[in-house]
Amino acid sequence: MPIALHSISIQMYLSAFSTLQHLLAKAQSSPTSDTLPQARLAPDMIPLSKQITKASNIAKAATYQVLGPDSRHGPAPVWADEESTLEDLIARCDKTIALLKSITPEDLEGKEDENVETVLGNGKVVRSDGKGITLGMGVPNVMFHVGIAYAILRAEGVPIGKGDYLGGFVGALNVEVPEGGVKY
Template sequence: MPDTAITVSKIDMYQASVPIVLRALTNLKAILGKAEAWAGERKVKEETVLNARLALDMLPLVKQIQLASDNAKGIAARLGGVDNPSYADEEKTFAELHERLQKTIDFVKSVPAAGFEGSETRDLVLKFPNLTMEFTGLAYLTGFAIPNFFFHVTTAYAILRHSGVPLGKPDFLGG
C-alpha cells in the first residue's frame, strides 16, 4: 500500500491560506448578492432566504455565512499570530451579511504575511465547550481549518442553489 502522508520541507502558510480564503469569501459575497437580487425580483421575503436550510437538522444560511466568516478569521488570526476579533452573530439581513463578509475580508487582508512564518510548526489549541483539539499549524490548516471553512461556504452555496437561486460552478469558483 503506498504511503499517502504528505511530506513538506517548506510551505508558505500565508500563500496556502490567505489567498484561498479571500477568494472564497469574495465569491460568497457575490453569490449572496445574486441571491438578494433573485429574492427581490421574485418578491421572496429576505428572512425566508436567510433562514433556508438543506435539512431540518442543519443550520440556516445566515449561520453558515457567520461560520464561514468565523473560520476565515480563525485561520488568519491563529496562523498569523494576531488576536481573533469577535463578531456578535446578530445579522438578520442581506445588508448585514454583506457587511460581515466585507469586515472579514478586510480583517484577513490586514494580517501581515510575516506573522505566518513558522506557523506550520506552531502548536495550536482550540477549545470548545466539550472538546479540546491540539494541532500543529500545518495539521490545523490542512486537516481542520480549510475543510471546515469550505464546508460552510459550500453549504451556503447549496442552500441558495436548492432554494432556486440561479447559480452554477463558476459562481462558486469565481473567476
C-alpha cells in the same frame, strides 16, 4: 519549494469570501431574497445566515490560533453574529475580508510547525501545528460552510452555477476570468 502558510490559509479564505460575496449579490435579485437568510437544506441544519457567520468565525479563529497570543494582532475579534438580511451577510463578508487582508505573509512566516492548541465546539482540546490547524480544520470547515451556502441558494432557486462558485477561486490565481464568469 513549500507553499507558504499565508497562501494556503489567508488566500483560500479570501477566495472563499469573495465567492460568498458574489453568490449573495446574485441572491439579492431573487424573488425570495427576504427569506433566504433563514433558508436551510434540512430541518436539522443551520440556516444560510449561520453558514456565513460560521465560515467567518472559523476563518478568524483558525488564523488567530496559528498567529498565537503574542502576535501584533492580539486576540481574535469577537463579532455579534446578528446578521439577518442578505445585506448584513454581504457586510459580514466585507468585514471578514478586511480582517484577513490585515494578515501579512510575514505574520505567518515560520508558524507552519509551531505548536497550536485549540478547543473545539464540543470542548475537546486538539493539539497540532499551524499547518495542521489550517489544513485539517480551518480551510475544510470554511469550505464546507461556503459549499452549503451555495447549495442553500441553489435549492432556493437562485440562478447560480459551478462557475459562480469557482470564480472567486480562479480569480485569486491571477487567471483572467471571462465576462459572465467561468463555464464548466
